[in-house]
Amino acid sequence: MEEQEKKGFVVRDRRKIVLDEADTEEKAREAPETGTGPERTEASRAEDRERVEPGAARSQDRGKNARPYPQVTFSTFVFSLSSSALVHLGEVPDPSTQKVEKDLPLAKQIIDTLAMLQEKTKGNLDKDEEQLLQTVLYDLRLRFVKQSGS
Structure with a gap:
């Protein structure tokens, strides 16, 4: 045995x-x-x-x-990445475990991915998509700075 x-x-x-x-x-x-x-x-x-x-x-x-x-669009993709970043910032519970946990390096990686996406898609987005990405990045960066300082 x-x-x-x-x-x-x-x-x-x-x-x-x-x-x-x-x-x-x-x-x-x-x-x-x-x-x-x-x-x-x-x-x-x-x-x-x-x-x-x-x-x-x-x-x-x-x-x-x-x-x-949901249908996969640029907006839903950005929202998906944003939601993941919020989970890793400890702002919302992880959907699979319902626990709130911080993983700041992973949150930073997602924010950097969104920033790279913004750079690579410059000039190819419509006004709404561009505004969404800019707003999401601004919000996530502020949250990251607050979480990093505390």
Whole structure:
């Protein structure tokens, strides 16, 4: 028992590899017995989709009451980075743990990322996007200075 614990874990690849068409025809004849035919459950098809397209099964299994993700725009991207910075500044609780924790170096990195984004997109943003980025950066920089001094 102790030897098994020392080894860790074992990964087994159970994927089927098709080498030629004869192998495929043989599998088609076996389909009703192995569960690979039309009688397969939706869950097993979802598992197959997940292997081929990560996230595909989860997005289809979310159900009718699931909240749709917001459309990704420049503004939502800026808000996302801003929210992360606020979490690391200790201004809002971490959504996953509900704990308020400070990580000022990480907050600074996010603020610097927003500043780099501002520099790289200069002249390519509309007035609203430019104003949003400028306002968010100003606010985060002020908060960072206050947090660093206390």
